[in-house]
Amino acid sequence: MYKSVASNGLTILIVVLLAAAWVVNWGKNQFVAEGPLSEAICLQVKSGASMKSVSRDLEERGAISSGQIFRMGADYSERTSQLKAGSFLVPAGASMDEIIDTVTVGGRNTCGAELNFRVGVLKAEVVIRELDPATNTFTEVAKFEPGVDETPAEYGAALEDADLRYRVTLAEGATSWQLVNSLKAADFLTGEIAEVPAEGSLAPNSYEVRKGSDRAALVAQMEEAQRQRLAEAWANRVDGLPLETPEEALILASIVEKETGVAEERRQVASVFINRLNQGMKLQTDPTVIYGITNGEGALGRGLRQSELRGATPYNTYVIDALPPGPIANPGLASIEAALNPDDTPYIFFVADGTGGHAFAVTLEDHNANVAKWRQIEAERAN
Known part of the structure; x- marks a missing residue:
């Protein structure tokens, strides 16, 4: 009888272990499998949020099949503590594993509303736009030239959005004075810039900033980026x-x-x-x-x-x-x-060709012919 009980117990244990293994394997497959989301969404993770609240939100929006598996996967992969606040684009069919990567390993703020303060060659402008996650395209909400145009109501409303992303873009060919002078109108930034940076020392690019970021720190970031660009290009120059x-x-x-x-x-x-x-x-x-x-x-x-x-x-x-x-x-x-x-x-010569580009020449004779063509184009446009 003892042997019978032991045999039955061993059989039950094996069955339990096999069942547990099957459950674990099933859960793992669910964790990495394509998710049920049929259309991309913008997921907002508030500051101080937990994986539990995030998983609940994802379940309610049909992005994941199981909040429990989502949380267990985050714990097992040691990413629960890496949760970031922000607005994140979750694409259709994203797996639980991919979503966790998005809100932990991935960059912050990949969707939602964005305020871009653009410093151009001739003027600065503020553009507020919002991403439609379903089409992955931006819709312009407002655009104006600060200090020149009347500030639209949409601007004030956007500043009240805690999840609004902020960006400062310096256009290629803009001068250092233009940047410093324009940033005075960027009222979402703080601090003063002591002096105009050396001409050419700023890297034109788009820089993500936070509300309340220091203007001088942003300039320093641009200067460092340009130093790195120039150093690398100089090292790779032709002989x-x-x-x-x-x-x-x-x-x-x-x-x-x-x-x-x-x-x-x-x-x-x-x-x-x-x-x-x-x-x-x-x-x-x-x-x-x-x-x-x-x-x-x-x-x-x-x-x-x-x-x-x-x-x-x-x-x-x-x-x-x-x-x-x-x-x-x-x-x-x-x-x-x-x-x-x-x-x-x-x-050794070039002149505008009327298309936005230039006509190039080796000899002065050919160059003069190109200049004559350009003068004719200018005259025709003036009439």
């Missing part, structure tokens, strides 16, 4: 360039930035200036003359006068024999790379 220092490369990159807005042309434009420097020719570029007049403090707003083109100033490249003494704007990474890795061309 034989007539540029002796990273600073000279930054100066040339800023000229390339201001001369063309066509990405595909940057290396060609850079090649023209490199060829001119190699041949001892003057650079003869209008943007440097303009910077010498405005100091980067706003647009000139008119054409250059002949007296200004003849005037002997440090930035007048129609008069000086080399690069100007400093950058004339904050160049983006593409222009820095173009200056340090230009196309290999024979070009």
